[in-house]
Amino acid sequence: MTQEQIRQANANLRNQSPLDIIRWAISHAQGKAIVSTNFRPYEAVILHLVTQAQPAMPVLWVDHGYNRPATYRHADSLRQKLNLNLKAYVPTVTAAHYEAVFGGVLEATPQNEEKIKAFSALMKLEPFQRGMRELAPVVWLTALRKAQNPNRAELDIVTLDNNFHSIKVSPLFYWTDQQMEQYLTLHNLPNEWDYFDPAKADDKRECGLHAAWGGKAVHA
Numbered sequence: 001m002t003q004e005q006i007r008q009a010n011a012n013l014r015n016q017s018p019l020d021i022i023r024w025a026i027s028h029a030q031g032k033a034i035v036s037t038n039f040r041p042y043e044a045v046i047l048h049l050v051t052q053a054q055p056a057m058p059v060l061w062v063d064h065g066y067n068r069p070a071t072y073r074h075a076d077s078l079r080q081k082l083n084l085n086l087k088a089y090v091p092t093v094t095a096a097h098y099e100a101v102f103g104g105v106l107e108a109t110p111q112n113e114e115k116i117k118a119f120s121a122l123m124k125l126e127p128f129q130r131g132m133r134e135l136a137p138v139v140w141l142t143a144l145r146k147a148q149n150p151n152r153a154e155l156d157i158v159t160l161d162n163n164f165h166s167i168k169v170s171p172l173f174y175w176t177d178q179q180m181e182q183y184l185t186l187h188n189l190p191n192e193w194d195y196f197d198p199a200k201a202d203d204k205r206e207c208g209l210h211a212a213w214g215g216k217a218v219h220a
Contacts, residue, residue: 001158001160003160009157018046018049018172019171021171022049022050022053022054034060034135035057035140037143039078041192042143042177044082044189045180045184046142047059048082050141051083051084057085058085060132060135061086061087062089064095070192070194070195077190081189089128089131091123092126093122098119102115102119120199139167139168140166140167140168141169142168143172144172144173145175146173147176157170
């Protein structure tokens with residue numbers, strides 16, 4: 001898609017429902033659409049919507065080995081409840097190996113910034129790149145929302161993703177937390193708040209999947 005086509009798509013989709021946006025995305029995917037997830041809070045919304053539109057859509061999940069027990073239980077619950085076509089990718093280095101060699105997860109401080117990025121590149125971005133390469137999507141559906149952090153406020157429903165060479169579509173981009181809560185309640189879907197992503201270390205940071213620096217780290 002050209003930048004003008006993307007601009008027009010965003011204008012046309014701005015007031016469409018998330019399910020209609022997903023259907024639009026599938027129609028432009030040439031049979032190659034995927035959705036990614038990390039099973040963080042509210043992820044059940046995008047996963048439920050996707051399974052309404054295309055039940056067997058591949059669900060790309062990077063399991064870096066540092067999820068909390070509650071997140072693993074939540075992932076398994078959603079997999080069964082929604083019959084997800086889950087495609088899990090793991091790093092080439094185990095969490096135990098990383099702990100022994102590099103000392104484990106770090107706090108989000110300016111002094112730790114480069115080390116956190118290195119963690120993300122090895123434990124999250126590399127397996128994600130491998131998954132994207134094998135699944136080769138034309139359209140990549142995400143649960144990105146404008147309200148999540150300042151970096152994402154500059155995006156839109158449809159963008160060209162230069163890191164992974166796909167059309168990135170975020171059907172929930174303009175939804176509020178309240179709308180997400182209402183959807184979960186309406187469809188009797190579980191949520192899970194005991195979530196932590198060591199590749200971000202802070203919700204206001206980006207792990208690299210949706211930031212320009214991630215492309216350089218992945219291909220390094």
